Amino acid sequence: MSVLVFGKTGQVARELQALGDFTCLSRDEADLTDPVSCAEAIRKHSPSGVINAAAYTAVDRAEDETTVAARVNGEAPAAMAKACAELDIPFVHISTDYVFDGSGEKAWRPDQPTNPKNAYGLTKLIGEEAVREAGGRYAILRTSWVFSSHGSNFVKSMLRLSEDREQLNIVADQVGGPTPASDIAQACLNLVEQLANDASKEGTYHFSGAPDVSWQEFAETIFAQAGRDVTVKGIPTSEYPTPATRPLNSRLDCRSLEQTFGIARPDWRRGLEQVLNELEIW
DSSP states (O other): OOEEEEOSSSHHHHHHHHHSOOEEEOTTTSOTTOHHHHHHHHHHHOOSEEEEOOOOOOTTGGGTOHHHHHIIIIIHHHHHHHHHHHHTOOEEEEEEGGGSOOOSSSOBOTTSOOOOOSHHHHHHHHHHHHHHHTOSOEEEEEEOSEEOSSSSOHHHHHHHHTTTOSEEEEEOSOEEOOEEHHHHHHHHHHHHHHHHHOGGGOEEEEOOOBSOEEHHHHHHHHHHHHTOOOEEEEEOGGGSOOSSOOOSEEOBOOHHHHHHHOOOOOBHHHHHHHHHHHHTOO
16 A cells, blocks of 8 residues: 655654554645645655655644644644545545643543644644544544654653652642554554555544553653653643643543544553663663
């Protein structure tokens, strides 16, 4: 299957490249701030499926750069989805738990009402709605707390800070499922392949690692696996203010993905071990 991937240097895109000989487009080849060029790239390559692994992910900066974020996260996916609909090929789009408001303690189901509390979440929601309205064969995969040995993420930040810190204050009242980018990449590939054969599987799905933990618990596990002697003190979100509001509840109900596609939640602790091995921290 010939798969076209938007994104080349992002965490999921890097993992997709490790799974097969797919065409991954860089910013020079497809500028997401120019949605027309994204649609043209799909028509030019004429693939049998498309995965959008690119996005504007600077959550705090999006508060000031909402127009750019909306173009990348909203207008570009809309153009991609329309082009895929015209060619009658499956389109897999990665989204986020930030489309919810983070209230409560129950895991969010894909069919629950959305209510983003920051600009990033709002622009991702705009993209979701546009993908659904395009009229093609699609799957929206919402995920959370992505980490890998590539790019910037929580795991790498914790390891960097542990080089010269004996104690760290980490938020303890935000809970979610850390998700290895390698598992997201494999899930996206499975989705695009199954959608190519069965359009009835289209829809919105959730995918995150298990078990759900707080950022504090995630950090403690990182240090334990990495053999770093760092004391982690849990603090409330109120003591760590950021420009963009973060959801307290990022738990995702992933049952429909397993029921429809046979994709179960991965154990992020095994994924973390793999990432630490890749980073060769020992």
